[in-house]
Each structure stands twice: as C-alpha cells, then as structure tokens.
Amino acid sequence: MLAIGLMSGTSLDGVDAALIETDGETIARPVAFRGEAYSDAARAELAEATALALTFDRPRASPVLVKAGELIDRTHALAVHKLLREAGVSAGDVGVIGYHGQTVAHRPDRGWTWQIGDGAVLAAATGITTVSDFRSADVAAGGQGAPLLPVYHAARAAGLEGPVAVLNLGGVGNITFVGGDGTLVAFDTGPANGLIDSWVEAETGARYDANGALAAGGRVDEAVLTAMLDHPFFDAPGPKSLDRSDFTIQPARGLSAADGAATLTAFTAATVAEALRQVPSRPRRLVVAGGGRHNPVLMRMIGDRTGLLPEPADALGWNGDALEAEGFAYMAARTLKGLPISFPGTTGAPAPMPGGVVHHPA
Ligand SMILES: Nc1ncnc2c1ncn2[C@@H]1O[C@H](COP(=O)(O)OP(=O)(O)OP(=O)(O)O)[C@@H](O)[C@H]1O
Numbered sequence: 001m002l003a004i005g006l007m008s009g010t011s012l013d014g015v016d017a018a019l020i021e022t023d024g025e026t027i028a029r030p031v032a033f034r035g036e037a038y039s040d041a042a043r044a045e046l047a048e049a050t051a052l053a054l055t056f057d058r059p060r061a062s063p064v065l066v067k068a069g070e071l072i073d074r075t076h077a078l079a080v081h082k083l084l085r086e087a088g089v090s091a092g093d094v095g096v097i098g099y100h101g102q103t104v105a106h107r108p109d110r111g112w113t114w115q116i117g118d119g120a121v122l123a124a125a126t127g128i129t130t131v132s133d134f135r136s137a138d139v140a141a142g143g144q145g146a147p148l149l150p151v152y153h154a155a156r157a158a159g160l161e162g163p164v165a166v167l168n169l170g171g172v173g174n175i176t177f178v179g180g181d182g183t184l185v186a187f188d189t190g191p192a193n194g195l196i197d198s199w200v201e202a203e204t205g206a207r208y209d210a211n212g213a214l215a216a217g218g219r220v221d222e223a224v225l226t227a228m229l230d231h232p233f234f235d236a237p238g239p240k241s242l243d244r245s246d247f248t249i250q251p252a253r254g255l256s257a258a259d260g261a262a263t264l265t266a267f268t269a270a271t272v273a274e275a276l277r278q279v280p281s282r283p284r285r286l287v288v289a290g291g292g293r294h295n296p297v298l299m300r301m302i303g304d305r306t307g308l309l310p311e312p313a314d315a316l317g318w319n320g321d322a323l324e325a326e327g328f329a330y331m332a333a334r335t336l337k338g339l340p341i342s343f344p345g346t347t348g349a350p351a352p353m354p355g356g357v358v359h360h361p362a
C-alpha cells in the first residue's frame, strides 16, 4: 500500500513528510519526500509549549499546549496536501498516515511521554486513516517509548552485510545495531545537534552551526568535555532514551563561541563512541542519517573517536533527511497489520509490541 509518514523532530525545524510504498514487512520503497520548515513564529510557539510541558507532572490540556497542538495539526495537514500534490497521488490511494506529532516532553521514568498532534483531526482533514500516539503503549508497558526507528532501520539494512549500525543525528541522537543474525539493539546516544544548536543560537543568533564552520575555528576544551561525559547516562546500559532538555550547554559557559561549538561538537562525537562501546559487537559499517550528517566537523570527529568511517545514509541510496518520516509510514502500515514496532532490545518493552492508535476518517 501507499503510506505517508510525518515527523516533527526535537530540533523544531519543521515537518518531514514521506510517501512510501510498503507492506509493513519487507517492502519499503520511498516514493516522495518534502520538508516543510516552520516559521520563526511557529518555532517560538512550539518552544514555549515544550518548555511549559516539561514543568507538568503529567500531560494535561493547557491553553498553550492546546494551541500548539492545533498548529501541529494544521501544518501537518498542509504538508500532506502538498506532498500528495507534488507526487501526483490522490488521498484515496493512500492506505494510512503515520502521524508522530511533536514531542513536548518525554518522561518514561514518570510513566509518560507526550506527543502533541491529534490523529482524529488529521484523519478528518485528509480523509486518510491515521495512526498516531506511537509511543504511549510502549511506555505504559514499562518500555522507554523510544527509539522507535530501529524496526525501520532493520528493514532498510536487510540487504547489507552485518553487523551494521545506523546512527540518527537529530536534536537527540539514537543508534540501531543490526547484527548479522538479525539481533536488534538500540538506544538514544545523547544530545546530537541539540546542544550545538542551543549554543550557536545563544552566541550568534544563527539556528545551527552551518557546515560546522564555527566549530571548525575553535579548540576542544578537554576539561569541559570530560566533565560533560561524566554523566550516569553514558554508563547506564540500554535501553535508554532522552528528553531534549536532559543535557544543557551550561558546562560550556565561559568558552568563546568557537571553542564552545568545537567542544559541544566533540561531545556529540564522544557520545557516539560511548554508544559503540555498548553495542554487542563492532559494526562493519556506521551509516549516518539526520541533519548532523551535513556537519563535516561532526562527521570527522565521529570518525576520529570511533575508528569507523561514518557513511552518510545517502551514500547507500537512502535519503538521510527522510528516514524518520519514512519510518513512521512503515510503522503505521505495521500497526494496521497488528505487527510489533518496539522490542525488548530497542525500548525495553517486555515483549515485541504493536503500538499506535488508529483513527478512521468519519
Ligand atoms: N548543513 C548543516 N550543517 C550543520 N548542521 C546541520 C546542517 N543541516 C542540518 N544540520 C543540523 O541538523 C539539525 C536537524 O536535524 P534533524 O532534522 O535530523 O533533527 P530532528 O528530526 O528535528 O531531531 P530528532 O531526530 O531528535 O527528532 C539542525 O538543527 C542542525 O543542527
């Protein structure tokens, strides 16, 4: 069937929309993709909602969150319409939408994770059956609720000689290890671009360190780097996951703009090296997706610290910007078939688990 996947990541940079053809099992053929950037006003609204949600002891409707949810629904409906128009496909030909929504707070330790965006609203707006709330069932069962992409990484890596590691460098990072025997182990690695973005925005007003230019001119402060790595998250065994706010740029305060960027970039690279120490064996290949693969300084530092050659997903013919959105299309197709999307080795779920809530258009 044709399936659409929609992802609004922790970087708050925009909505990714992918159209794929899939059976939710072995077939996952990308058909079309578009990224729709948020306006500065939309980003500010989402940042405010995220900051507020983190102060709550559990998800609850507050005017700021309700309004942000409406913004998420509206922008995703628009993204679907544009994607279909560009692809020349009509809504009636699409079997399902996988609607991740926007994570505003992730607190599996407290028994909840919160993605705003209403599947029923999107189903009504598009006329397409929509699966949303992918993470809650896993958390309710005692899992981390993240990362969920591993099942899709495994499907895409199926033709490669294992073991293979797929690394996503988004606002937060996550890694999937696919063993030669199909073993699936995954967890969040640490902040990926999140701290670099926050630092660069605070220091220069830019949204991110384009092509690592600022970091390239700085020196890594080893003392700050060591202090940042001295965090229980890195020694803890997986499964493990993070909220975007679990780490801050505070330890880098006082460094020059360039040295801070270099140090935070090295920190992200070091977290990847830590993660590779925790996977079952040394992978043959390290495939990198997500926005961080566009940062050559980060990619070089990852190579230096891991001794592996990080390969942009695109070198394998994958679209490294589209992988997350494609993954939620694939997971939505699996949900309709009752197939699992999370596993003991990926989220710590007690058993392979289906997830997601299905909304049919009225
Ligand atoms: N040319 C570039 N140079 C440096 N960094 C870049 C470049 N392009 C993208 N990025 C980084 O990638 C980030 C966006 O990555 P991505 O879209 O994968 O994150 P996300 O999906 O929002 O996050 P998550 O995977 O945590 O949900 C930007 O915020 C920026 O830091």
Ligand SMILES: CC(=O)N[C@H]1[C@@H]2OC[C@@H](O2)[C@@H](O)[C@@H]1O[C@H](C)C(=O)O
Binding pocket: 009, 010, 103, 106, 113, 145, 146, 147, 148, 149, 150, 168, 170, 171, 172, 173, 174, 188, 241, 242, 324
């Ligand atoms: C709670 C949440 O939204 N987590 C995101 C975030 O961004 C990257 C990392 O942290 C990963 O755990 C997850 O996203 C991807 C899509 C996942 O679930 O695999």
